[in-house]
Amino acid sequence: EAGVTQFPxxxxxxxxxxxxxxxxxxxxxxxxxxxxxxMGKEIKxxxxxxxxxxxxxxxxxxxxxxxERTGGTxxxxxxxxxxxEDSGVYFCASSPGQVLGPASWAQYFGPGTRLLVL
Amino acid sequence: AQTVTQSQPEMSVQEAETVTLxxxxxxxxxxxYLFWYKQPPSRQMILVIRQEAYKQQNATENxxxxxxxxxxxxxxxxxxxxxxGDAAMYFCAYRFKAAGNKLTFGGGTRVLVKP
Numbered sequence: 602e603a604g605v606t607q608f609p610x611x612x613x614x615x616x617x618x619x620x621x622x623x624x625x626x627x628x629x630x631x632x633x634x635x636x637x638x639x640m641g642k643e644i645k646x647x648x649x650x651x652x653x654x655x656x657x658x659x660x661x662x663x664x665x666x667x668x669e670r671t672g673g674t675x676x677x678x679x680x681x682x683x684x685x686e687d688s689g690v691y692f693c694a695s696s697p698g699q700v701l702g703p704a705s706w707a708q709y710f711g712p713g714t715r716l717l718v719l
Numbered sequence: 720a721q722t723v724t725q726s727q728p729e730m731s732v733q734e735a736e737t738v739t740l741x742x743x744x745x746x747x748x749x750x751x752y753l754f755w756y757k758q759p760p761s762r763q764m765i766l767v768i769r770q771e772a773y774k775q776q777n778a779t780e781n782x783x784x785x786x787x788x789x790x791x792x793x794x795x796x797x798x799x800x801x802x803x804g805d806a807a808m809y810f811c812a813y814r815f816k817a818a819g820n821k822l823t824f825g826g827g828t829r830v831l832v833k834p
Contacts, residue, residue, distance in 0.1 A: 604763065632820060643723070644810065644824040657819050692764070696820065706752060706814075708822065710764035 603627065605711035607693050613717045619681040622714045624693030626675070631698025632656075633676050634708060635668060639689040650676060651698060683718045690715050721746045723813050725825035732801045733833050739786075740796045740828045742811030749773075752814045753787065753794045754822070759807040767809070770794065798830070806832045 606625045614620050626633045635647040647666070648658040652673035661668070665684070670676040680687055694708040722745045732738035744753070751772045758764040770778045770787050777785050782799045798805055811825040 634821065636822070636824075643826050644822075646821040646823070649819060649821055657821060660821070706754075706769055707766050708820070709766075710756075712761075712763040 605693055605695050605709050607691075607711040607714050609714060610712065611715045611717075613719065614683055615719050616685055617682045619679065620683055620716060622678045622680075622691050622693075622716070624676045624678070624695075624711060626693070626695030627709055629697070630695035630709075631673070632696040632708075633670060634694040634696075635676070635678055636692040636694065637689050638692070638713075639686070644692065647678075680716075683716075685718050688716055688718045721748075721813055721815060721823050723811055723823050723825035725809075725811055725828050727828045728826070729829040729831065731831045731833060732798070732805075734801055734803060736801055737797060737799045738801055738830060740798075740809055740811075740830070742794045742796070742825055744792050744794065744811075744813050744823075744825075746792070746813065746815065748815050750816045752816065753785075754812040754814070755783070755785070755794075755796045756810045756812060756824075757805075757807045758810065758827075759804075764810070768796065801832050803832050803834060806830055 608623045633650040638644045646660040649656045650670045653670050667679045690713040692713045693711045696708045724743045753770045755767040756764045757767045768780045784797045786795045808827045810827045812822040
């Protein structure tokens with residue numbers, strides 16, 4: 602079974618540019634999450650999709666960040682325009698939906714996209 | 720707001736020895752889950768072990784075990800018989816059951832294993 606994949610693995614852009622990160626969850630997982638780790642700080646939750654709907658976007662830092670999950674499959678996270686403080690590692694995770702018990706607890710993480718804004 | 724604190728930025732352990740990573744959390748809730756995740760260098764984060772707050776028995780997964788002290792809000796991870804493959808960043812995480820699925824993470828502890 603393929604795991605969570607993220608693209609690109611690294612991205613270096615200049616301040617003011619736009620970057621789009623992509624996440625492909627494990628096939629069949631209804632839940633998709635975005636997290637990020639800014640240098641030297643904790644991993645912070647950004648938002649949670651259930652299928653194509655945003656269940657919780659309380660962690661989105663501001664309106665420069667736009668997340669979508671069209672069709673309930675892969676998701677994109679666009680940063681426009683990027684600022685220096687957006688640099689960090691962006692993680693995507695997925696988990697099964699509608700499964701009760703321990704199987705629904707685990708979130709499966711992707712390798713992350715390392716974003717550097719210069 | 721819930722917070723998770725890992726007070727040890729880095730820990731070093733000799734191969735085959737035991738190391739304990741500390742984690743404390745702050746919450747007013749009673750029903751929640753706690754997790755330890757491992758992120759090896761340049762690889763993705765994987766779940767090591769999890770604990771339900773209502774269970775008094777400490778979780779164990781092979782060489783990994785936790786010491787869950789609910790009253791003290793402490794959730795330490797013990798790695799026994801350390802192996803070179805245990806070298807990684809370890810993150811403690813909390814999930815409040817009624818607040819959906821989002822995880823709150825600690826800052827991480829880097830574990831170095833000396834051969």
